Amino acid sequence: MNLIQNAEFIAPDIKRFIIEAPLIARKAQPGQFVILRVWEKGERIPITIVNGNAENGTVTLIIQGLGKTTRQMNLLKSGDYVHDIVGPLGQATHIENFGLAVCVSGGVGTAESLPIAKALKAVGNTVIAIIGAREKDLVICEVEMRAICDEVFVTTDDGSYGQPGLVTDVLKTIIAREHKPDFVLAVGPLPMMRAVSEMTRPSAIKTMVSLNSIMIDGTGMCGGCRATVGGKTVFVCVDGPEFDGHQVNFAEIAGRQRQFNEQEKISATIINTQPEKVQHQCRLSKVITETSLS
Amino acid sequence: MSSPLLSKKERMAIPRQSMPEQPAQVRNRNFSEVNLGYDAETAVLEARRCLDCPRPTCIDGCPVNIKIPDFIRLIVERNFLGAARKIKEDNLLPSVCGRVCPQEEQCEKTCILRGKFQPVSIGRLERFVADYERQNAQPEAPVLSPRNGKKIAIVGSGPSGLACASDLVQWGYDVTIFEALHEFGGVLIYGIPEFRLPKAILKYEIENLKRMGVRFEANFIVGKTMTIDELFTVAGFDAVFLGVGAGLPWFMNIPGENLMGVYSANEFLTRVNLMRAYEFPEADTPVKIGKQVVVVGGGNTAMDAVRTAKRLGADTATIVYRRSEVEMPARIEEVHHAKDEGIVFRTLTNPVEFIADEKGWVKAARCLKMELGEPGPDGRRRPIPVKGSEFDIPVDLVVMAIGNGSNPLISRTTPDLQCNKWGNIIANEKNGRTSKRGVFAGGDIVSGGATVILAMGAGRDAARSIDEFIKTGQWETESRAKPIV
Numbered sequence: 001m002n003l004i005q006n007a008e009f010i011a012p013d014i015k016r017f018i019i020e021a022p023l024i025a026r027k028a029q030p031g032q033f034v035i036l037r038v039w040e041k042g043e044r045i046p047i048t049i050v051n052g053n054a055e056n057g058t059v060t061l062i063i064q065g066l067g068k069t070t071r072q073m074n075l076l077k078s079g080d081y082v083h084d085i086v087g088p089l090g091q092a093t094h095i096e097n098f099g100l101a102v103c104v105s106g107g108v109g110t111a112e113s114l115p116i117a118k119a120l121k122a123v124g125n126t127v128i129a130i131i132g133a134r135e136k137d138l139v140i141c142e143v144e145m146r147a148i149c150d151e152v153f154v155t156t157d158d159g160s161y162g163q164p165g166l167v168t169d170v171l172k173t174i175i176a177r178e179h180k181p182d183f184v185l186a187v188g189p190l191p192m193m194r195a196v197s198e199m200t201r202p203s204a205i206k207t208m209v210s211l212n213s214i215m216i217d218g219t220g221m222c223g224g225c226r227a228t229v230g231g232k233t234v235f236v237c238v239d240g241p242e243f244d245g246h247q248v249n250f251a252e253i254a255g256r257q258r259q260f261n262e263q264e265k266i267s268a269t270i271i272n273t274q275p276e277k278v279q280h281q282c283r284l285s286k287v288i289t290e291t292s293l294s
Numbered sequence: 295m296s297s298p299l300l301s302k303k304e305r306m307a308i309p310r311q312s313m314p315e316q317p318a319q320v321r322n323r324n325f326s327e328v329n330l331g332y333d334a335e336t337a338v339l340e341a342r343r344c345l346d347c348p349r350p351t352c353i354d355g356c357p358v359n360i361k362i363p364d365f366i367r368l369i370v371e372r373n374f375l376g377a378a379r380k381i382k383e384d385n386l387l388p389s390v391c392g393r394v395c396p397q398e399e400q401c402e403k404t405c406i407l408r409g410k411f412q413p414v415s416i417g418r419l420e421r422f423v424a425d426y427e428r429q430n431a432q433p434e435a436p437v438l439s440p441r442n443g444k445k446i447a448i449v450g451s452g453p454s455g456l457a458c459a460s461d462l463v464q465w466g467y468d469v470t471i472f473e474a475l476h477e478f479g480g481v482l483i484y485g486i487p488e489f490r491l492p493k494a495i496l497k498y499e500i501e502n503l504k505r506m507g508v509r510f511e512a513n514f515i516v517g518k519t520m521t522i523d524e525l526f527t528v529a530g531f532d533a534v535f536l537g538v539g540a541g542l543p544w545f546m547n548i549p550g551e552n553l554m555g556v557y558s559a560n561e562f563l564t565r566v567n568l569m570r571a572y573e574f575p576e577a578d579t580p581v582k583i584g585k586q587v588v589v590v591g592g593g594n595t596a597m598d599a600v601r602t603a604k605r606l607g608a609d610t611a612t613i614v615y616r617r618s619e620v621e622m623p624a625r626i627e628e629v630h631h632a633k634d635e636g637i638v639f640r641t642l643t644n645p646v647e648f649i650a651d652e653k654g655w656v657k658a659a660r661c662l663k664m665e666l667g668e669p670g671p672d673g674r675r676r677p678i679p680v681k682g683s684e685f686d687i688p689v690d691l692v693v694m695a696i697g698n699g700s701n702p703l704i705s706r707t708t709p710d711l712q713c714n715k716w717g718n719i720i721a722n723e724k725n726g727r728t729s730k731r732g733v734f735a736g737g738d739i740v741s742g743g744a745t746v747i748l749a750m751g752a753g754r755d756a757a758r759s760i761d762e763f764i765k766t767g768q769w770e771t772e773s774r775a776k777p778i779v
Contacts, residue, residue, distance in 0.1 A: 023519050037476060041570060041577035044476075069578055084476045086513035216569065216579075219474050219515060220701050221484075221541040222561035226552055233545060233552060238703065252552055255654040259554045263580035270575055 001081045005058060008078075011138050013065040014108060015074045016050075017082075021059045024087045028052025028059060030115040031093030031210070031242055035218040036061075037084040038072045045069050046215045046237070048112040049088060059085075062111035062140065068267035089218045090241045093119065098183035098206070101125040102174060103149075104167050104196050106132040106188025110141045112210060113187045118148050125183070126150050130170045132192065136161035168195045181205050186245060190254050197245030207245040211236045211253060214260070227253050300342060310412040311340040318634035322604050325488045325572060328631055329393070329421075334374070337422040341369035344414045347406055352416060355404030358751045360384045362401055362416055369419060378427035381420060386460045386754075387453070389428060389495050390482060391747050392421025394594075396625045400747075428498055438506065439466035444764050447472060447531040449516045449704070452480020453746045454537035454737030456499070457753035458760075459508045465761055470509040470531075472516050477568060480539055482746070484568040485560070487598050489605070490628070517703040522711070522733060533732045533760045536719060537753055540698040540738035546590070550648030551694070555582060555656040559591070559599045559695035566602050584691025587611045588659045590645055591695030592622035597632050599693045604635055611637050612687065616644040616664050616677040642666070644677065646684070648692060658686040698743050708733075718742055726756030731769045734760055 006018040024034060028049045035044045051060040065071035076082070093116050101120045105113040110131050121127045129149040133139040134157045146152050153170045154162030163170060167188075174181060184207040186196040193209040200207040213225035213236040225236040230247035234240065314330040315321070321328050332340065344366045352362045360381055368377035381388045397403075397417035405413035446462050448455045451473040463469045477483050479496045504510065516522060516538075525531045543558035545551050562581065565571040569579035587608045589600040592615035604611040613632070615622060618641050622629060633639065642664040649658040663683035666675035700717035712720045712729035719728055719735040726734040736752030738744055763769065 023514070027519065041573070043569065043578040084513050086474065086476075086515060086519070088518060089515070216561060216564050217475060219518075219541075219703055221543070222564050223543045223545070223558040224561040226545075228552055233547070235542075238701075252654075255554050256552065259582070260580050263574065266575050267578060267580075 001083060002085045004076055004078055004080050004082060006078050007076060007080070009074075010062070011140050013071075013074065014138070014140055015063055015065070016111075017061045017063065017073075017076075018058050019061065019082055019085065020057060021085050021087075022054075022057030024049075024085065025052040025057050025059050026054045028088040029092035030095070030119045032088035032090050033218075033241065034059065034061070034085050034087035035089060035215065036073070036082055036086075038069055038076070039083050042072070042083060043069050044084075044216055044218070046089070046212070046218055046241075048210070048241075049115070050111045051115060052088070059087075062108060064108040067264050068271050071271055086218070089237060091239070093185075093208075093242055095119045095123055097124040099125065100128070100179055100181045101183040101185070102128045102130065102171065102181045104130045104132075104171055104184060104186045104188070104192070106167060106192040107134070107138065108140065109188030109192075109210070110139075110145070113185060114141050114144055114148075116185055116187075117145060120183075120185075121148050128174060128181070129153070130155065130167045130174075131162075132156070132167035132188065133161075134158065166195070167192060168199055171196060171199055175199065175203060175205070184208070184245075185242075186210075190250055190257070193245060194250040197248065197250075201246050208242045209245040209248060210242050211240055211248070212257075213237075213241075213253065214257060227256070302345060305343055305345060306407070306411055308339060308343045310343065310415060311336050311418075313415075313418055315631075318631075318636070321489065322601070322635035325605055327492050328489050331425055332418055332422045334372070334422075334426075337369055337374075337419060338372060340415050341366045341419060343407065344370075345406060351404040351406060352401045352414075355401040356384075357400065357745070357747050358384045358754070360401070360420075365423065366414065366416075366419060369423060374423050374426040375431055377419075377423040378431075381423065385747070386457045386750060387424075387499055387746075388420045389424035389499070390453070390491060391750075392417050392419075392424055393491050394486060394625075394745075395747050396745065398626050428495070438464055441468065442466040442764075444468065444533075445470070445529075445531045446760060447516075447525045447529070447534045448537065449534065450474075450480055450537040450539055450737075450739075451478040451500075451510065452482060452537060452539050452737065452749065454539075454749040454753035454756075455480070455535065456503065457750035458535050458537060458736070458757045459503060459753075460506070461754055461757035462760060463503070463506050463508050465757075467760075467764075468509075469507070470511055472511050472514040474513070474515040475568065476512050478510055478512065480537075481541075484564045485595065485598070487563065487567055487602050489601065490598065515703065517707045521707045522704065522730070523708070526732065532764055533734065535726070535753070535756050535760065536704060536728075536733065536735040536739060537737045537749070538701060538704060538739045539749075540700050540718075540743045542699040542701045543694065544697045544699055545694055546645065546696060548645060548647055550650060550656065553648050553650050553656040554654050555584070555690060556648060556692045556694065557582075559589070559595045559693050560698070562599050562693045563595070563602065566606070572606060581606070582691050583607050584611075584689070585609045586687075586689050587691045587693065588614050588645075588687055588689045589693045589695055590614050590659075591697070592617065592619075592624060592641075593695065593697070594624045594628055596693075596695035597624045597628040597637075599695050600637050601628075601632055601635060603691065603693065604637060608691075613637060613639050613641075614643050614645060614659065614661060614687070615639070615641045617674065618642055618666060621674045640687070642677065644679065645692075648689075649686065656689055656692055659689050659692060660684060660686050698738075700739055700742075716742065724755060725759030725762075726752060727759060727763075727769070732763070 571581035737749035
């Protein structure tokens with residue numbers, strides 16, 4: 001049980017949590033993730049660590065409510081408890097001074113690219129961020145990115161903010177510049193990461209993508225997160241989550257991510273039709289914690 | 295003499311008592327335990343079959359040398375609690391081992407009655423007294439040595455870790471078990487299904503250890519949350535035992551293995567056992583319910599997976615194994631149970647490719663027929679493909695149960711810990727000492743995938759050696775790791 005020190009929505013359905021987890025905070029590095037469970041019979045889901053604050057003993061997570069578990073998580077408020085949280089998992093992002101680094105992110109992926117952009121900047125890179133979102137309200141972490149990066153571009157699908165269109169439209173113009181990027185990181189929906197990788201392939205710009213596979217344990221035990229990279233099977237949890245975008249078999253991953261769509265619909269029905277049941281579960285776990293602490 | 299009233303001839307005339315079990319066509323639709331256990335009368339009758347040999351051979355067959363004739367004699371005398379205590383001198387978890395040990399390869403294989411007669415059902419008797427003790431004995435406050443203030447970290451809460459912790463806490467150590475998952479028991483909780491090893495048994499044993507003073511830390515991944523070095527320098531432990539198991543699933547590296555609907559046995563069983571996918575949507579974690587399921591492999595894990603698939607609602611659940619049934623590493627009882635439950639066995643068959651439907655889901659397992667050739671280095675006859683024998687088995691779910699390798703999480707963050715070419719930690723066979731001072735290892739992470747009882751034996755050997763190390767501070771060269779090739 002981990003205390004949520006602070007929880008607030010930063011965009012519709014996107015919530016930022018500051019959670020007490022001193023041991024994880026001590027070790028967390030950019031690119032790593034945690035696995036959490038919201039309640040006793042909850043599933044284990046991987047969530048990227050946005051920030052680990054060793055001094056305060058907290059980790060920051062930004063979660064978009066999409067499926068049952070993330071929506072249930074986003075019902076939790078400051079002072080509530082997360083049932084379990086374990087980590088930090090995965091390999092940290094490989095950070096070096098590439099020269100010109102471009103961090104492309106889509107949706108909630110911007111929360112994940114933020115600490116990486118920060119780390120890239122800290123070792124001397126010139127850092128350009130391209131933030132994409134469906135619409136204005138869903139653009140997150142823009143202020144934080146502007147504080148770190150040399151240039152920040154925002155695109156929205158519907159043109160309600162920034163440049164209308166896709167992140168790849170901006171990336172195209174940056175690649176066309178005299179000084180091509182030396183490194184590109186893409187974090188976000190699979191089709192976006194795939195499109196970025198295809199765009200950088202002709203000019204052989206080193207491109208890393210952060211895969212978000214379905215996982216259970218997150219330690220290499222179940223193999224559910226496996227993907228094909230460079231013709232070889234990798235486990236995203238222990239070998240990744242970041243891989244060379246030019247080597248990743250995106251079609252296979254897209255399929256594997258859809259494996260439980262049918263069941264997800266059933267779970268979504270529960271949270272849609274019986275929200276009180278889900279909330280009740282949350283309160284129950286909190287009561288148990290308080291009792292066990294007293 | 296096990297019974298003064300019966301002659302040797304009379305004892306040999308008693309037939310081996312069968313194990314009462316749920317009817318096959320009932321149990322293959324539920325997750326309750328298959329075996330129901332002996333009652334006291336049956337246990338005593340079975341115990342009377344023991345000839346109480348002057349030089350018992352069964353003890354040599356047991357990896358931890360349980361004093362088998364002694365405990366069986368106590369059953370004949372109806373001192374069931376005494377019998378349980380007798381076993382526990384050598385084996386911490388008789389209720390587990392009585393259920394999962396391959397007795398036919400161990401104690402019962404060396405029983406003198408084997409051959410012309412049938413061996414004494416040592417495993418069933420072990421299970422009976424352990425269950426009797428759990429159901430009837432007041433939990434005793436164990437006699438603990440005075441606390442000595444020395445802290446021991448145990449990494450992994452599976453069989454080797456639990457056994458190691460049990461000894462050390464009784465000798466006065468301050469013992470903490472670190473577990474990566476959210477529940478304790480390792481493979482006993484995520485791997486072995488309820489119908490073979492009820493979770494309540496494991497919970498009872500873990501509660502016992504908690505009462506004895508063992509601390510349990512869940513959601514703590516050594517190598518990630520803290521490295522081994524930090525366990526010493528930051529957390530102040532005096533020694534570390536690594537019992538992390540072999541938990542990295544192997545695949546065959548054949549085309550189509552990453553299709554939708556292809557699982558490792560670890561994933562399939564973890565979803566069902568640990569995450570309770572059989573309760574979905576009451577529990578959040580789903581699992582694919584296959585109608586035509588193929589499980590690849592011939593070990594206990596393969597049997598567990600195929601029988602689980604049947605219970606979840608498969609119309610056809612099939613074992614595909616590349617050798618013949620004789621070579622199957624699974625316990626004979628599990629193979630029999632599986633057959634009774636309607637599991638199809640396709641032996642001498644090996645998949646070469648999995649075929650996808652138009653949406654990317656697995657729809658067929660393309661297989662080759664095999665024949666047995668000359669024995670390989672392990673003594674088992676090698677399977678050789680029969681040319682032109684290709685055929686397809688229609689499937690909608692495939693589970694790969696062909697074994698596990700070692701997890702690199704710890705070795706990657708502990709460069710001074712020597713591993714062999716398969717990634718197994720190199721540790722002295724007798725005392726578990728590794729190449730790193732103060733670090734011990736045992737169980738599957740050292741031996742590769744083996745049995746619960748061997749892992750527990752290794753945990754206890756390491757406990758003795760940890761005690762010696764703490765008392766003497768010596769990490770002498772001769773006890774240091776020698777590579778096992």
